[in-house]
Structure formats: C-alpha cells, structure tokens
Amino acid sequence: MPIALLALAMGGFGIGLTEFIISGLLPQVADSFDVSIPTAGELVSGYALSVAVGALLVTALVSRLPRKAALLGLMVLFIAGNMLSAIAPSFEVMLIGRIVAALCHGAFFGIGSVVAASLVAPGKRAGAIAMMFAGLTTANVLGVPLGTLLGQHYGWRSTFWAITAVGVVAFAGIAILVPKVGAVDANPAGLRSELRAFRRPQVLLSLAITVLGFGGMFGVITYIAPLLTHVAGYASASVTWLLIVLGAGLFIGNIVGGRAADRALGRTLIVLLIALTAVLAAFTFTAHSRPLAAITLLLMGAFGFATAPGLQMRVMKYADDAPTMASAANIAAFNLGNALGAYFCGLAITAGLGYAAPPWVGAIFTGAGLAVLIVATALARRSTSAPAPEREKTAVRVA
Secondary structure, three states: OOOHHHHHHHHHHHHHHHHHHHHHHHHHHHHHHOOOHHHHOHHHHHHHHHHHHHHHHHHHHOOOOEHHHHHHHHHHHHHHHHHHHHHOOOHHHHHHHHHHHHOOHHHHHHHHHHHHHHOOOHHHHHHHHHHHHHHHHHHHHHHHHHHHHHHHHHOHHHHHHHHHHHHHHHHHHHHHHOOOOOEOOOOOOOHHHHHHHHHOHHHHHHHHHHHHHHHHHHHHHHOHHHHHHHHOOOOHHHHHHHHHHHHHHHHHHHHHHHHHHHHOHHHHHHHHHHHHHHHHHHHHHHOOOHHHHHHHHHHHHHHHHHHHHHHHHHHHHHOOOOHHHHHHHHHHHHHHHHHHHHHHHHHHHHHHHOOOHHHHHHHHHHHHHHHHHHHHHHHHHHHHHOOHHHHHHHHHHHO
16 A cells, blocks of 8 residues: 555544543533533534535635645644643533534545545555545554543543644644545536535435434444443443443454455445444444443454455445545535434433433434435436436436
8 A cells, every 4th residue: 555545644643632522521521611411512513514515615716726735735734623621611612622623624624535536546546545534443452542541531622732742743744645646526517516425316415424324323332431430330441441442443354355356346235234233233232331342342343344445445446437426425424424323312411311222212313324325326227228318318417
C-alpha cells in the first residue's frame, strides 16, 4: 500500500479519537458540568449532526483547493475545535468546540476516501479505503482506552489536550507524506454536476442504508459506559479494557470487511447487516452477564465496522462520475445515523426503560437498514437486467 495511506490513517486516528472518546468520558463530563448523562449525550449527537451538515458544506467550500491543501486546512479546524473543548468553562462552550472539530470530519474522510481509492488499482479500492479507516479503528483499539484512562486519572480536559497534540502530529504527517494532487472538485463539469448525482435512486438508497445500518451500533456505543457498569455490573475502572475489546472488534472488522467488499460488495453488506442486527438484538440479553457482554461487545464492533468500507464503496460506485461529494455525503450519513441512534437510545433511557434499552433500539435501526439494502439490491438487479433502451431512458431521467 502507498505510504500516503498512512498519513490519511493518521488524520483518521485523530478524528476518531475526537468522535469516540466522549463515550468513555461521558459520566465524568456530565459530573463536571452538573448535567445528566442523556444531556451529556448531546456532545455525541451534536458532533454527529455537525458532521452531517459540514460534510457537504465544507466540501463545497474547499472544492477548488488542491486536495492536500484542503486536508491540511481541515486539520487546522480540527485542532482549533479540540483546543476549545479542552478549555471550555461550560457545557455550552464545550458543545461549540465539538461542533467546530466536527466540521472537518466529513470533508476529511470524503476527500480522503477519493484520494485513497485513486492511489491503488481498481480491485483494491475498498482495501485502500479500509486502510484509511484503520485510523478510526486504531483510535478505538489504543486511543480511546488510553484517553479514557488519562481522563480518569488527570481529568477529562487532559484527554482533549492530548487529542489536540495528536492533531498537530497528524497535520505534519499529511504535509510530509501526502503527494500534491488535483483539486477536490476534479469533475470538469463542476460542483453542480457532482450534486446531480444525488438525483440517482441508488445513491440516495445507499445513504439511507448507511444512516440506518450504522446508526444502530453507534447508538449503543454512545451509552456503552453506563450499560457496562449499571447493567453488566462492571466496575468503572473496567470500562478501559472493555473499550479495548470493542476497538479490537472494530479493527478486525474494518480490515476483513474491506477485503470481502472488494470480492463481493453486495453479498458482503447483506451478510454483515444480518449478523449485526442479530448481535444487537442478543446484546439486550447478554448485557446482564459480564462474560457474555464482553463477547457481544467484540462481535458488535467487528460486524459493525466491517460494513464501513463496503458502505463507502457502494455510494462511490453509484456516483462514479461524482465521487467527492457522494463520498462526503456518505460520511455525513454515518454521522447522521450516529446522531439519530444516540438520540433515540437516549429517549429510551429517559423514558425509564433503563440502560439495557439501547441494544434493542439499535437492532431496530440496523434491521431497517438491512431492509433498505435488500430493496436497493433488487432494484439494482432489475435495472441491470432491463433491456438497453429502457436502461437508457432511466439514465436520462435520473441524470
């Protein structure tokens, strides 16, 4: 794999820390600002919604910049947002810091996915995207547990200062390792042409699959700390190594899922979403047993993140002449799913259903994503098998 993928993974590592670290620190942050845990969960949903908005908006704003310059500018935004979170005197200011950091997220992974795919042969593109996303999974395996441990011993602010330092290192890595490439908007017809890709049914269905399929797992991850302590009966100190278990599942799933998607994209996604729905449903029951909860956590991470490269490839496949905006939109979809999952899981907790409720709420989300995928796959097969004149009419209608 090209060494530039390591630089992209480095940026993904920092962004992954920012996104996921809050789940391990949620109780401490809630106590610090004297708010409830569901209210503190707004730091997750607020971040995710900002990613959803910023993915398209920020990508459009940097569309005329060289891709390397755009990636460096996005990392500056990331550093500024985490510094603001570290010094936040109130919950509201910390939320603003999270929003600032989130604005770079979608555009970074959207542009980075296109760069990663362009660096390798067509048959290795999902694997290259998985390599970039390995930064996210490494953040979960190493960064989140260590960051949680740091926050438990020296306060959650120390964790955000550490993330700021990671951002500086990532900036240097991108500056040194990523080659100079063309503008973000490489489509000669311009940004307007890229936006027309969103009129294609398969692109929209792909985004819906991402929102629902990914939203289920991350709704559970948002409240994983109280679930493990209040339901499974683990001590607070055990959350650190349990996050390592989750991160190991994410890392393994990402690599295996990328390779499987390169071989059979549609079949891989269907199998993975079936498995993830089953695991989330089972978590409702296994959460009451410490050993079974740990095993289920590993499986949830593995099956959940194994879908990420395939979901990213699916939307790029059906928007092949407009990959940058479609790729950024799918990152927005990941995080919109994150926000919706966290919101509805929080509603279930607030309604008095307890911290064991998020897994079955997540199973409903992922099951809905599976249903949309099955419908989308059937429509794609029908379109492929249609007579040539009919396909041409369809192409004209959705172009």
